[in-house]
Amino acid sequence: MQSPSSDPSGHLLPARGEKEERAYRAAAAVVDPEIPAVTIADLGILRGVEMDGDVAVARVTPTYTGCPAVLAIELAVETALREAGFEPRVERVISPAWTTDWITAVGREKLRAYGIAPPVKASNSIRALFGETEVACPRCGSLETARISEFGSTACKALYRCQSCHEPFDYFKCI
Amino acid sequence: MAAAPSIAPSISGETLTAFLLRLADDHLVLGHRLSEWCGHAPMLEEDLAMPNMALDLIGQARSLYQYAGEVEGKGRDEDQIAYVRREREYVNCLMAERQNGDFAHTMLRQFYFAALMLPLWQAMMTSTDERLAGIAAKAEKEVAYHIRHAGEWVVRLGDGTEESTRRMKAAVEALAPYVDELFESDDVTRAVAEAGIAPDPSTLRPAFDAIVGPVFAEAGLEWVETPYGQTGGRQGRHGEALGFLLAELQYMQRTYPGMTW
Numbered sequence: 195m196q197s198p199s200s201d202p203s204g205h206l207l208p209a210r211g212e213k214e215e216r217a218y219r220a221a222a223a224v225v226d227p228e229i230p231a232v233t234i235a236d237l238g239i240l241r242g243v244e245m246d247g248d249v250a251v252a253r254v255t256p257t258y259t260g261c262p263a264v265l266a267i268e269l270a271v272e273t274a275l276r277e278a279g280f281e282p283r284v285e286r287v288i289s290p291a292w293t294t295d296w297i298t299a300v301g302r303e304k305l306r307a308y309g310i311a312p313p314v315k316a317s318n319s320i321r322a323l324f325g326e327t328e329v330a331c332p333r334c335g336s337l338e339t340a341r342i343s344e345f346g347s348t349a350c351k352a353l354y355r356c357q358s359c360h361e362p363f364d365y366f367k368c369i
Numbered sequence: 370m371a372a373a374p375s376i377a378p379s380i381s382g383e384t385l386t387a388f389l390l391r392l393a394d395d396h397l398v399l400g401h402r403l404s405e406w407c408g409h410a411p412m413l414e415e416d417l418a419m420p421n422m423a424l425d426l427i428g429q430a431r432s433l434y435q436y437a438g439e440v441e442g443k444g445r446d447e448d449q450i451a452y453v454r455r456e457r458e459y460v461n462c463l464m465a466e467r468q469n470g471d472f473a474h475t476m477l478r479q480f481y482f483a484a485l486m487l488p489l490w491q492a493m494m495t496s497t498d499e500r501l502a503g504i505a506a507k508a509e510k511e512v513a514y515h516i517r518h519a520g521e522w523v524v525r526l527g528d529g530t531e532e533s534t535r536r537m538k539a540a541v542e543a544l545a546p547y548v549d550e551l552f553e554s555d556d557v558t559r560a561v562a563e564a565g566i567a568p569d570p571s572t573l574r575p576a577f578d579a580i581v582g583p584v585f586a587e588a589g590l591e592w593v594e595t596p597y598g599q600t601g602g603r604q605g606r607h608g609e610a611l612g613f614l615l616a617e618l619q620y621m622q623r624t625y626p627g628m629t630w
Contacts, residue, residue, distance in 0.1 A: 256428075256507075258424070258425060258428065258507075258511060259425060259428030259429050259431075259432060259504075259507050259508060259511060260423075260424035260425050260426070260427050260428020260429070260431075261424070261428070262424065288432070288503045288504065288506075288507055289499070289502070289503030289506065290503075290506070291503070291506035291507045291510065292507070293510065342414060343414035343415075343417065343418060344418060344514060344517065344518045344521075345414070345417050345418035345421040345422070345514075345518070346417065347417065349421050349424055349425065353414065367514070369510040369511070369513075369514075
């Protein structure tokens with residue numbers, strides 16, 4: 195898990211009390227229902243957990259506006275906080291907008307190990323309308339890959355195939 | 370329900386609600402149209418792509434309906450706004466409700482709408498309305514994918530086989546009367562623009578042309594001038610197609626009012 199004392203860009207977060215720390219750890223351990231290899235902290239969609247009196251308030255942001263996993267994630271966070279002994283409240287925040295830059299370095303590595311190529315920066319540029327993004331195969335590392343489809347099994351992924359090891363794979367789209 | 374949101378003092382809640390409903394209706398109606406392709410697309414990848422894009426659009430519509438309901442302050446939530454308004458209360462642009470036609474037709478319609486929304490969302494990222502700026506910052510990233518995806522198909526089909534070229538040309542012809550309505554301005558759009566909430570659509574035409582032009586050039590397509598454009602969607606005057614769409618969209622809530630699952 196990422197160090198709870200800094201956000202993905204390395205900014206120091208204010209020190210947490212013992213209770214807050216425990217609540218954060220409970221929420222941060224929730225895994226993504228579509229990609230169980232990564233936690234919501236790895237993905238950077240858990241924006242924080244603060245104590246409001248006796249209530250643990252978790253702020254969660256969706257990856258995509260219409261992501262159908264949002265409800266499942268919010269429920270899982272609520273359950274995790276309750277199991278850790280807190281009265282939970284989950285707030286949905288959309289600002290600042292989530293981008294793939296919020297995925298932690300650890301999260302990117304977990305994605306790759308799971309067989310999903312992590313996002314390549316700046317691949318969503320409009321100027322790259324017909325330019326291909328260089329995506330490395332998560333299995334063999336080859337850059338000889340080709341896009342099969344812009345849209346994969348979930349909103350956040352595209353389908354690719356490797357021309358070297360001939361395996362198809364998911365690519366976590368850069369937004 | 371949340372407390373009434375604080376909106377810019379320079380605009381009335383009524384005008385802002387009217388603006389939000391137009392934008393939300395565009396997204397819900399077009400999102401529903403795309404979802405109709407689920408299970409019918411010409412290939413598996415597109416069968417995934419269309420519902421994916423539909424999810425983006427419906428997700429954006431939900432954010433906008435929620436906000437519209439709060440600004441309106443009559444206690445309506447997103448479901449009530451979407452499911453129990455009548456056809457004449459819908460204020461989407463006519464292009465969004467056009468029937469899917471063939472795949473070329475659907476892709477061109479998607480491309481046009483995305484080419485309108487990209488500059489609109491981009492401008493709204495610095496909106497004086499913070500809630501909308503937040504929605505725009507997310508949507509802008511999503512719509513960029515729609516442009517890429519639909520734009521590639523416009524080129525592939527326009528510059529493809531004799532048959533695909535014929536169909537894409539027919540789509541350009543068929544949708545031509547519905548383009549100008551996208552850029553119409555009226556009291557609502559002007560008030561919203563003056564309050565710095567969103568640009569007036571009439572100012573977005575050059576940005577739209579700058580996206581569509583190069584794709585048309587690569588696809589070997591020519592712009593079709595239409596003698597007169599169709600209009601009326603923003604006033605609730607729709608084509609026959611919308612009634613059938615709403616009948617399907619609203620069926621469950623009409624039959625079992627207030628149902629949840």
